[in-house]
Amino acid sequence: MIDVLIIGAGPAGSTLAALLARDGYSVTIVEKAAFPRAKVCGEYLSPPSLAVFERLGLLDQFLELAGPVISRVAAFHKGTVIEAQMPERGGRHGRALRREVLDQLLLDNAIAAGAKVIQPAAVISAEKDGDGKIRSIIESGLEQKEIVTDIAVAAHGSWTIGKLHSQQRAGPPRPSDLVAFKTHFRGSSLPNDTMAILALPSGYGGMVTCDSGHTSFSFCIKRDALAAAREMYPSSSTGESAFEYIRSRCKGLDDAVAGAQRSGEWLSAGVIRPGRHFFHDGTVYAVGNAAGESHAVIADGITMAIRSAMIFRDSLVKVGWREPTFAHEYERQWRRAFNSRISYSKLIALLSMSPIACDLLSPFFRLFPSLLTAGAVLAGKSSADKHLAFGSSTAG
Numbered sequence: 001m002i003d004v005l006i007i008g009a010g011p012a013g014s015t016l017a018a019l020l021a022r023d024g025y026s027v028t029i030v031e032k033a034a035f036p037r038a039k040v041c042g043e044y045l046s047p048p049s050l051a052v053f054e055r056l057g058l059l060d061q062f063l064e065l066a067g068p069v070i071s072r073v074a075a076f077h078k079g080t081v082i083e084a085q086m087p088e089r090g091g092r093h094g095r096a097l098r099r100e101v102l103d104q105l106l107l108d109n110a111i112a113a114g115a116k117v118i119q120p121a122a123v124i125s126a127e128k129d130g131d132g133k134i135r136s137i138i139e140s141g142l143e144q145k146e147i148v149t150d151i152a153v154a155a156h157g158s159w160t161i162g163k164l165h166s167q168q169r170a171g172p173p174r175p176s177d178l179v180a181f182k183t184h185f186r187g188s189s190l191p192n193d194t195m196a197i198l199a200l201p202s203g204y205g206g207m208v209t210c211d212s213g214h215t216s217f218s219f220c221i222k223r224d225a226l227a228a229a230r231e232m233y234p235s236s237s238t239g240e241s242a243f244e245y246i247r248s249r250c251k252g253l254d255d256a257v258a259g260a261q262r263s264g265e266w267l268s269a270g271v272i273r274p275g276r277h278f279f280h281d282g283t284v285y286a287v288g289n290a291a292g293e294s295h296a297v298i299a300d301g302i303t304m305a306i307r308s309a310m311i312f313r314d315s316l317v318k319v320g321w322r323e324p325t326f327a328h329e330y331e332r333q334w335r336r337a338f339n340s341r342i343s344y345s346k347l348i349a350l351l352s353m354s355p356i357a358c359d360l361l362s363p364f365f366r367l368f369p370s371l372l373t374a375g376a377v378l379a380g381k382s383s384a385d386k387h388l389a390f391g392s393s394t395a396g
Contacts, residue, residue: 012288013155076252239266
C-alpha cells in the first residue's frame, strides 16, 4: 500500500516527497519527463530558499553547485538602468541554479529519504473509490497500471494540459495570453552579483548569473506582441524573434548580451496564468504552481513552490489526514503565505508591461534607487517564514 502519490518531480513535488518520506509515509512520485531536463524558469532562489535547503539537508550541496551571491538588483527599461542593493536575510543573499541541476538535486534527496519514482510516466486519471482510497492510472509508454493511495498531490506545472482538475484545458488563444521563454548565455556582461528585472513592451523579464558560467535569461510576453515580433523577424525561430524584438527596445538587455553566445535552445511554455489556481477537488490536492503562482517579475516562483510543499506537510502534521479539516487548514495557511505576494506581483507586472507607467515611474527610481530594494523586500526576498523552520514529525 502506498500512502501518497505525488504527480510531478519538480521543486514542489520532490520537496514534499522528501519531507513526507522522512515522516514515515510511503511516497511514490510520478514524473512525465526523464531527468535531467531544462525548464522555463528564472532560476533565481531568494534568501529564504536557503533555509529550505538547510531543512532538507541540502544547503552545503546547493551552495557548492549554485552560481555567485546575488547582492544587487537592477531594473532595465528602454535606455534606463537603475541599480540598488538586494535585501538579505540572516546575512544571506540569494543564488541561482539551472533547473536541470536543481531538480535532479531535489529528486535525488527525495529518493535518499525513501521515496519511489516512476519516470518517465504520466497520471492520466485519479478517482476516489467507495472506501475513500485514490485510484490513479499511471501510463508509461504503452503500459498502464493502477496505483491505490490515501493521498494524491498534483505538483505539476501550471501550464500542464491534461484531464485532471488541477491541469489546464486547451482553449482558444487570446491576445493578452502570456507566453514564457528561457535560454542561457555565456559571456554576458551582466555583473555576476546582479539580478536584472526587465520592463518590456507587453511583457517582463529577468536575467541572473547561475552556475557554470551561465547567465539565465527568461521573459514573458503577450501573444499580440509575440505576433508582432514574428512579423518583424520572420526568418527567426519564435523565441529568437521575440528576443530580438525586446532587445531592440531595451538597452540594458542589449548591452548585457552584446558579444555573448547563446548556450542551448530557446525553451517556451504557456499559457502562463498567474494567480490562485486549484487547491483540491476532494480527490487530488495541489502544491507548487498547480496551486497558484505569482507573476515571474518578482522572481519568487521556486521559493513559493517549495514553501507550498512545506505548508502542505506542516498542515498534515498539525491536523492529520482528516478531511475536510486538513483541506481547510492547508488552504488557510497557503492563502496566508501567498495571497499578498500574488496581488503584489500582479501590480508590479501591470506596471512593468505598461510603457506609460514605466516612463512615469523611471524618474522616481533614478532619484531613489532604494525603492528597488524596498520592492524586493515586498517580494519576499528577506521575509521570515515559520514553514522554513523544522516542524514536528509524524508517521502516516
